[in-house]
Amino acid sequence: MSTVSVSITVNGERRTHEVEPRVLLVHYLRDVLRLTGTHVGCDTSNCGACTVILDGAAAKSCTVLAVQARECEITTIEGLAAPGEPFSAVQQGFHQEHGLQCGYCTPGMIMACTALLAENPDPTEHEIRHALEGNLCRCTGYQMIVNSVRWAADHPDGIVPESSDAAPSAPAMQGAES
Amino acid sequence: MSLIGARVLRKEDPNLITGRGQFVDDITLAGTVVMAFVTSTEPHSRILAIDASEALALPGVLAVWTASDLAGLSTLGLPGLGRPLLATDVVRFVGEPVAVVVAETKYLAADAAQLVIVDYESMPAAASITAALADGAPVLHSVLGGNTVFDQPFADDLESDFSAAPHTASLHLVNNRCAAVPIEPNACLADWGPSGLTLWATFQAPHHLRNTIASYFGIPQDTTRVITPDVGGGFGAKINFVPEYFLACALSRTLARPVKYTQTRSECQVLMYHGRAQEQDVDVAYDDEGKLLALRVRVTQDQGAYPDPTGMGLPVLTTAMAAGCYKIPKVAVSWRNVVTNTTPVAAYRGAGRPEASYVIERIIDLVADQSGLDPVEVRRRNFIPADEFPYATHSPLAVYDSGNFAGAQTELLTLFDYDALKVEQARRRATQDEKLIGIGFSSWLEIAAFGPPGSLEGFGHLGSWESVQIRVQPDGSAIIYTGASPHGQGTVTTFAQIAAGELGIPFDKISVRHGDTATVPQGIGTMGSRATAVGGEGVRTASVRVVERAKVIAAHILEADPADIVLDGDGFAVNGTPSHAVPWSEVAWKSFRPLEIPADSEPGSLDITVFQQVPNFSFPSGAYCCTVEIDRGTGEIEITGMYLVDDCGTVINPLLAEGQVHGGVAQGIAQALYEGISYDANGIPQNSTLMDYLIPAATELPSYTSGRANTPTPNNGLGAKGIGESGSVGTPPAVVNAVVDALSHLGVQHLDMPITPLSVWNVLEEAK
Numbered sequence: 001m002s003t004v005s006v007s008i009t010v011n012g013e014r015r016t017h018e019v020e021p022r023v024l025l026v027h028y029l030r031d032v033l034r035l036t037g038t039h040v041g042c043d044t045s046n047c048g049a050c051t052v053i054l055d056g057a058a059a060k061s062c063t064v065l066a067v068q069a070r071e072c073e074i075t076t077i078e079g080l081a082a083p084g085e086p087f088s089a090v091q092q093g094f095h096q097e098h099g100l101q102c103g104y105c106t107p108g109m110i111m112a113c114t115a116l117l118a119e120n121p122d123p124t125e126h127e128i129r130h131a132l133e134g135n136l137c138r139c140t141g142y143q144m145i146v147n148s149v150r151w152a153a154d155h156p157d158g159i160v161p162e163s164s165d166a167a168p169s170a171p172a173m174q175g176a177e178s
Numbered sequence: 179m180s181l182i183g184a185r186v187l188r189k190e191d192p193n194l195i196t197g198r199g200q201f202v203d204d205i206t207l208a209g210t211v212v213m214a215f216v217t218s219t220e221p222h223s224r225i226l227a228i229d230a231s232e233a234l235a236l237p238g239v240l241a242v243w244t245a246s247d248l249a250g251l252s253t254l255g256l257p258g259l260g261r262p263l264l265a266t267d268v269v270r271f272v273g274e275p276v277a278v279v280v281a282e283t284k285y286l287a288a289d290a291a292q293l294v295i296v297d298y299e300s301m302p303a304a305a306s307i308t309a310a311l312a313d314g315a316p317v318l319h320s321v322l323g324g325n326t327v328f329d330q331p332f333a334d335d336l337e338s339d340f341s342a343a344p345h346t347a348s349l350h351l352v353n354n355r356c357a358a359v360p361i362e363p364n365a366c367l368a369d370w371g372p373s374g375l376t377l378w379a380t381f382q383a384p385h386h387l388r389n390t391i392a393s394y395f396g397i398p399q400d401t402t403r404v405i406t407p408d409v410g411g412g413f414g415a416k417i418n419f420v421p422e423y424f425l426a427c428a429l430s431r432t433l434a435r436p437v438k439y440t441q442t443r444s445e446c447q448v449l450m451y452h453g454r455a456q457e458q459d460v461d462v463a464y465d466d467e468g469k470l471l472a473l474r475v476r477v478t479q480d481q482g483a484y485p486d487p488t489g490m491g492l493p494v495l496t497t498a499m500a501a502g503c504y505k506i507p508k509v510a511v512s513w514r515n516v517v518t519n520t521t522p523v524a525a526y527r528g529a530g531r532p533e534a535s536y537v538i539e540r541i542i543d544l545v546a547d548q549s550g551l552d553p554v555e556v557r558r559r560n561f562i563p564a565d566e567f568p569y570a571t572h573s574p575l576a577v578y579d580s581g582n583f584a585g586a587q588t589e590l591l592t593l594f595d596y597d598a599l600k601v602e603q604a605r606r607r608a609t610q611d612e613k614l615i616g617i618g619f620s621s622w623l624e625i626a627a628f629g630p631p632g633s634l635e636g637f638g639h640l641g642s643w644e645s646v647q648i649r650v651q652p653d654g655s656a657i658i659y660t661g662a663s664p665h666g667q668g669t670v671t672t673f674a675q676i677a678a679g680e681l682g683i684p685f686d687k688i689s690v691r692h693g694d695t696a697t698v699p700q701g702i703g704t705m706g707s708r709a710t711a712v713g714g715e716g717v718r719t720a721s722v723r724v725v726e727r728a729k730v731i732a733a734h735i736l737e738a739d740p741a742d743i744v745l746d747g748d749g750f751a752v753n754g755t756p757s758h759a760v761p762w763s764e765v766a767w768k769s770f771r772p773l774e775i776p777a778d779s780e781p782g783s784l785d786i787t788v789f790q791q792v793p794n795f796s797f798p799s800g801a802y803c804c805t806v807e808i809d810r811g812t813g814e815i816e817i818t819g820m821y822l823v824d825d826c827g828t829v830i831n832p833l834l835a836e837g838q839v840h841g842g843v844a845q846g847i848a849q850a851l852y853e854g855i856s857y858d859a860n861g862i863p864q865n866s867t868l869m870d871y872l873i874p875a876a877t878e879l880p881s882y883t884s885g886r887a888n889t890p891t892p893n894n895g896l897g898a899k900g901i902g903e904s905g906s907v908g909t910p911p912a913v914v915n916a917v918v919d920a921l922s923h924l925g926v927q928h929l930d931m932p933i934t935p936l937s938v939w940n941v942l943e944e945a946k
Binding site: 020027036037043076077081087098101103110125128132133136140 | 187188190191192193194195196197198199201203204284285359360362363408410411413440442443444665666667668833834836837840841842843845867868869873875876877879881882905
């Protein structure tokens with residue numbers, strides 16, 4: 001099958017490859033660039049596991065052909081925090097508030113939340129739930145994801161306050177809603 | 179310092195939030211080729227011919243296999259009713275693989291699968307229990323003569339009790355067929371080389387799979403390795419032996435290439451085994467005070483096209499747990515299994531117990547409705563008293579370990595103002611158009627911690643224990659290897675928490691490794707809410723033994739009696755003399771140096787393996803309440819409150835326990851209101867994508883309000899009962915009871931799940 005040349009800036013680096021015109025962006029990211037943090041969970045664009053940030057907006061990379069992303073800028077989960085740098089606020093929020101269990105939907109969920117906070121830095125619970133309507137999680141029941149986004153909104157620099165550090169010594173709050 | 183009960187953040191998270199997790203499809207070996215299925219579009223047809231010539235002619239296609247290429251590869255499942263790896267002569271459900279294609283890339287494999295032409299001769303299909311049991315129904319497996327696989331009759335149908343009873347209530351319930359929908363569909367990568375076979379699989383029980391694969395192919399276990407890397411959700415649907423694992427291995431052996439299979443979601447919806455799919459006939463007899471006198475439950479389990487051993491166990495669990503939290507003088511149960519032209523049915527979160535709680539919690543609401551009593555009060559009058567444990571039920575499987583059902587209900591009623599809500603409910607009903615309010619309760623319990631000796635062997639497992647090995651490293655850190663194989667539960671964190679307190683080694687210096695048969699001694703797996711209650715107890719047991727041995731070394735260093743050594747600070751000290759101490763790092767280092775340990779000791783002694791057993795199942799329980807509002811114009815149902823009191827005994831990590839509850843509750847709400855796999859009369863599945871199978875998003879689910887009850891189990895030293903399935907057990911009846919309650923003034927006594935706005939709207943229209 002014929003191929004076309006595609007140049008896309010991914011996580012700040014311009015990448016050029018020959019790809020079949022039919023190749024989906026998600027498969028380009030996973031199979032060509034070997035950026036396997038972006039996942040595939042369905043084939044009907046419902047689940048959002050493949051969400052990346054494309055020219056500043058959340059996009060489901062299974063609904064975009066690689067050729068359509070030509071000359072675009074893409075951020076994947078691997079590009080959120082540079083090597084050696086701390087987690088982004090959203091990543092840290094998911095850690096602090098137990099916003100993930102199996103972790104499969106998580107990269108897409110984090111990218112969608114990152115795009116939400118870029119547009120709306122102080123979202124209500126209602127706004128968070130609606131912004132995440134296109135991202136499915138089967139493990140958490142979403143409340144802790146909502147809490148994670150609120151944590152990130154409340155800690156935009158991603159720094160964990162001293163008092164609630166991740167040290168495993170915090171007293172148990174049985175059944176508490178954080 | 180004990181970390182049991184501490185809100186510890188997960189060790190699992192850093193990889194998973196940075197895209198550095200490793201799921202099966204992320205792994206590609208040199209030379210990997212891709213496998214894809216050609217699946218049946220027919221529910222019940224004879225295969226007349228398969229033409230693969232066009233597919234084979236496609237450059238980059240390595241093989242197309244049909245059943246005729248499977249010589250020597252046996253069937254899976256029940257003897258005599260086994261499922262072939264690829265349909266042989268007859269297909270029995272839509273989605274059943276009829277051929278498998280291997281190509282250089284996933285795009286090529288998909289192209290080639292499209293080019294395979296299958297010629298079918300249609301036969302009549304039976305795609306429901308009713309159709310399969312009808313006179314003259316098409317027979318799926320001629321060896322059965324009909325479509326009933328097994329029928330356990332009532333030992334005594336209690337007819338005399340029912341005819342003598344002052345009141346009775348009866349319901350026919352459909353427990354809707356659900357798809358587990360882990361966001362990661364099935365995937366595997368098989369690499370069968372000259373030195374042996376390695377299979378990466380998204381699976382809940384790696385050793386179970388390793389043992390089965392080895393015996394299936396007649397190869398030694400030592401050169402057969404199964405790795406379950408990060409697993410993207412399981413929910414019970416990843417413990418079944420499905421054809422793809424065996425085919426990938428066989429193809430890799432033949433082609434001498436690593437073979438990868440990654441299921442599409444559309445395939446997953448029809449290939450991954452479904453759950454629930456039960457019909458239940460329940461009758462109760464009760465007196466004027468609402469006290470239950472007798473319970474009779476007949477379960478009919480849809481097994482799908484090929485009965486699976488786990489599927490066969492579902493009605494056993496349902497009937498064992500049918501009496502729930504209640505003291506009922508007489509209980510009679512009966513069940514039968516039926517094959518249909520549908521996807522096979524096996525475990526889905528709760529596996530038989532959500533079906534049981536649904537039976538008893540629906541019928542007790544009907545008793546309340548018929549007798550004019552408050553559903554809270556009817557439950558309270560029938561609870562097994564807290565001082566009657568252990569409590570032997572009608573089933574030898576179910577001897578309840580501990581519980582306080584009235585206590586949990588009392589705690590539940592502190593979470594919201596029930597009386598005020600009832601007043602508001604009455605006020606709204608009197609209006610013409612304000613939203614109706616419904617309040618639904620469930621007091622549930624389930625059977626967990628699988629299990630005591632013999633409980634898993636029946637499903638083909640090697641044992642019912644769980645393995646834990648603790649290896650103290652020379653620097654004083656420790657690695658725990660366990661056969662528990664988590665897929666989101668947070669076991670790496672909770673096991674390290676348990677060990678930290680017992681070992682006196684800091685949480686940050688304890689790693690937990692799992693999911694690899696080459697490194698973990700032996701193992702069973704994570705299902706049946708067993709990881710903490712069995713494996714976690716193993717961590718405690720092994721830790722205690724490690725400390726015993728470490729004390730001998732510490733005593734030698736401190737020139738003291740081992741009986742006088744205690745854990746202290748970051749190591750060991752002589753009891754009462756904290757200054758006479760040695761750090762863990764020194765004890766660990768010297769444990770490997772023969773000249774620095776007692777002469778009668780061996781180096782490397784701080785390495786303990788435990789095969790942890792438990793004497794009985796545990797029985798997590800709880801009390802839930804769901805409140806709903808119903809739009810009278812559209813039938814739309816909104817959950818306005820979800821109040822949850824769980825009693826799983828000792829909580830290791832409240833954050834993670836809460837997460838388990840939320841996830842189970844979400845799936846329970848989904849079963850009650852949104853999800854249901856259905857087939858049309860011809861056997862065509864109606865929900866083969868996520869466009870037409872509604873797994874809820876954040877917009878469909880409420881916030882949850884939690885309380886907690888705590889009756890530790892006596893079955894293990896931790897007191898932990900298990901929490902993984904609770905939410906999915908307790909929630910569906912609470913939600914359905916709430917919707918039925920909202921409509922009860924219209925004479926509604928039951929609505930089947932999933933209760934859609936349409937079914938509510940129909941009720942409201944009829945009432946006009």
